Amino acid sequence: MAPIVRGQGLKVADQLQPHPRILLTEDLKRRVKASCEAEDCWQELDKLVMGTAERLFDEPVTPIYFRGKTMLPQARELFRKVFFLSYAYQFSGDADFAKRGIKEITHAATLESWNPKVFLDVAEMTMAVAIGYDWLYDEMNPSERQLVKDALIKKGIKPSYDNTFNQFLTLDNNWNQVCNAAMVWGAMAIYEDAPQLAAKTIARSLKSSHLPMEKYSKNGVFPEGVMYWTYGTTYHILMLEALAPLLKEPVESFCSEGFMASGQFFLHMIANSGSTFNWSDALEKHYLNPAIFWMAAHTGDPSLLWNEKKVLEQKDFKELRQSRMLPAVLLLGAEFSPGDIPSPSSRSWRGAGENEVVTMRSSWEDPEGIFLGFKLGNASEHHAHMDMGAFVLESDGVRWAMDMGMQDYHSLASKKVDLWDSRQQGGRWTVFRYSNHGHNTLTIDDSLMDVTGKARLLKYSDQKDFRFAVGDLSDVFLRKDRSVTRGVGIKNDDHVIVKDEISASSAPIKIRWKMVTSAKVDTNGNVAILKKDGKEMKLEVKSPKDAEVKVWPASRSNRYDAPNKGASLVGFELSVEKERAETIEVLLIPGSSSMTPMPSQPLSEW
Incomplete structure (x- = not known):
């Protein structure tokens, strides 16, 4: 395996692990499986992912088309299907899941472009194809690998170096977080084939991602509201968690004080009923998301998961079939036991x-x-x-x-x-x-x-x-x-x-x-x-x-x-x-x- 190239002073490990390398290790797989055996709620969620992935065998490949100027809903649906299928393959070993996922990413790779005019489209497409390429790598033949790898570089990463399309690099909102996370996943997926480009892209994303981090207030308020906290922060964390094995410094050293405090913001924005305080552009519905589990683990404060505890105990998971982040919830959350989550200490929060x-x-x-x-x-x-x-x-x-x-x-x-x-x-x-x-x-x-x-x-x-x-x-x-x-x-x-x-x-x-x-x-x-x-x-x-x-x-x-x-x-x-x-x-x-x-x-x- 080629050594990691240092980029712009970024300290990283000397070697990159083989595929899969984004979020997943054999040790993590063992720990998630153990949690699913020990806790009914996690077992139910694991079954939900597996069952949903099985249903995809009878569905056609995701059609990618425009709705107005964007194809974002279709790109997100592609991400959902590929993530579920990739999880099902990695945790079951059943090659049929991989074959079905490979159909999705090879189809996406044949598209003329991933619509860089709306770079959020490129981001979601890149996330989908990168996780599929990385987690399904062993079941792909050489021509499939070449097709998908070339698409990740030419349709995902390379457009981010075109000043016509890469405005996200200078934004301080959720677009920055989502697009930079996608570029990191894409870079990690194809690293051994384009190490200079990959290292440069990773270093650039870490530098750029500090812009939205500085928008979190000192005690964690995200100025775009709770729904866009969930969106932007989740992708930001998926970027950091993917990079964690490569960094010689703890991931927290790449985070602002406000970013690390923002789990409190999310906790307090959810009412007793389980619905959110949905000011700004937001919906009332609260879903399980991987970001808050990451925050609880990295701050050592399990009370941040009080609202998740109620969802896990109620086991009302049906709507999560449509959540493209459900596999990540299992990866980042399954080691938490609902019974060990205490209630928060304060009833008010400013x-x-x-x-x-x-x-x-x-x-x-x-x-x-x-x-x-x-x-x-x-x-x-x-x-x-x-x-x-x-x-x-x-x-x-x-x-x-x-x-x-x-x-x-x-x-x-x-x-x-x-x-x-x-x-x-x-x-x-x-x-x-x-x-x-x-x-x-x-x-x-x-x-x-x-x-x-x-x-x-x-x-x-x-x-x-x-x-x-x-x-x-x-x-x-x-x-x-x-x-x-x-x-x-x-x-x-x-x-x-x-x-x-x-x-x-x-x-x-x-x-x-x-x-x-x-x-x-x-x-x-x-x-x-x-x-x-x-x-x-x-x-x-x-x-x-x-x-x-x-x-x-x-x-x-x-x-x-x-x-x-x-x-x-x-x-x-x-x-x-x-x-x-x-x-x-x-x-x-x-x-x-x-x-x-x-x-x-x-x-x-x-």
């Missing part, structure tokens, strides 16, 4: 950085406990929404105050919406879900928030009798003639307070307070009763006294907006005369509450 966020809960163990998430920050980060000051709320196992999350990108692009124009009057903010009109925050004078503004956390408490956070929202409104402060908190682990203090100014102002909910809403004056899944929550406006709670559609009726079926806005409007201040206080009281809530103190006294 995430610092450009997108400050706070979460709090009444319990970790009780799935029906109260969870409250509060988003500050800005609307200028990649994948951001105008959600400054927004909150989500769960109690009694129901999400009462929800974030509708992202809308399918293709549904907007196909209707000519420029979703990535995030200037003040850009196309992004015409979409209901993305603007402040569709979030659980204040709207002033029916206008958008200021895309250049930033909401800042003023104070925060984790005291048992009152967990709270107070933020300054003044800068996020286009009108700068009033200060706006919002406080949210859980009182006595029993009910929630949302309080806004708005200072006086020289001109009148119109305010809409609103909350997106999927519950059925009955209103009566300053009170609304929300009902869902046999549970109730009371929304009571303590101030202003004459508030009239109403229900509005969760839509602005644009032809391109998602229907947001089942969602509505509950809230109220008020007009404030010039030179008058206003206080808004809303109590959100679960049906299981045992207390009589009292109005709170001014925010200055929280």
Whole structure:
């Protein structure tokens, strides 16, 4: 085997192990197999991968075609199939799995290109073909190896050296992480045939990948939100884990402080129900992912896996058939036993950085406990929404105050919406879900928030009798003639307070307070009763006294907006005369509450 070539001062081992070399060793295979024998949950997941791979025998080779300008869904499907088949071959020794996987990667290798104009397409294709080439190598004949190896170099790695396509190298978001991970996997797969190119590519990716690492705040907040943390961080870790045997230094030495702390971010962004606090472009669904298992292992903190523990114990794995990362979950997670995972120590968490966020809960163990998430920050980060000051709320196992999350990108692009124009009057903010009109925050004078503004956390408490956070929202409104402060908190682990203090100014102002909910809403004056899944929550406006709670559609009726079926806005409007201040206080009281809530103190006294 050819020696590793040192690149740009990168310290690596003298020899590269034979195929398979990406993520997998014989020792790891033995340990994963032992875990699957010892723990029912891991055994079930192993069976799921094997069973899914068997079903692929009867499916055609993945067709690769364009949907608009991209073939990303098809590239990801290719990655899923090849990863499952490769795992099944390595852990069973059945050559039929390898033969089926080889059909996939040889077909991909014959394509004219992997679409470098959208380099994320190249990345997912490269990941798929690299893992297949590496793990199925022994079952490939010389002509198949040559075909696939040439494709990895010519259609995967070489386009990354073309300045027309390699902008990902200078980005500080998830694209950088995904594309660099792919280039490393591709380089490792073909290393012995192109050692200079491979070493150069590995060194370049390690250097470039520090850009997104620096975006993680000191205590771990990823500014693109929890879903893109899962995406970008998972690929970043797959890059580091693949390189670990080659590095003379521990992989942690290639990681920023914030990156290594970000397992806490992921942990605290998941509510008691198992759904995420899905601010920014994100969905509520939480799936097992390899990144959090890696974080738990490398920080020595198994409590990071509290949410994974619940998934593993419930064994509700059916949807994971579609997760291309499931084999990696087994590789990086199977040595953790659910019974050894403790609950986290703190019920509240403050995430610092450009997108400050706070979460709090009444319990970790009780799935029906109260969870409250509060988003500050800005609307200028990649994948951001105008959600400054927004909150989500769960109690009694129901999400009462929800974030509708992202809308399918293709549904907007196909209707000519420029979703990535995030200037003040850009196309992004015409979409209901993305603007402040569709979030659980204040709207002033029916206008958008200021895309250049930033909401800042003023104070925060984790005291048992009152967990709270107070933020300054003044800068996020286009009108700068009033200060706006919002406080949210859980009182006595029993009910929630949302309080806004708005200072006086020289001109009148119109305010809409609103909350997106999927519950059925009955209103009566300053009170609304929300009902869902046999549970109730009371929304009571303590101030202003004459508030009239109403229900509005969760839509602005644009032809391109998602229907947001089942969602509505509950809230109220008020007009404030010039030179008058206003206080808004809303109590959100679960049906299981045992207390009589009292109005709170001014925010200055929280």
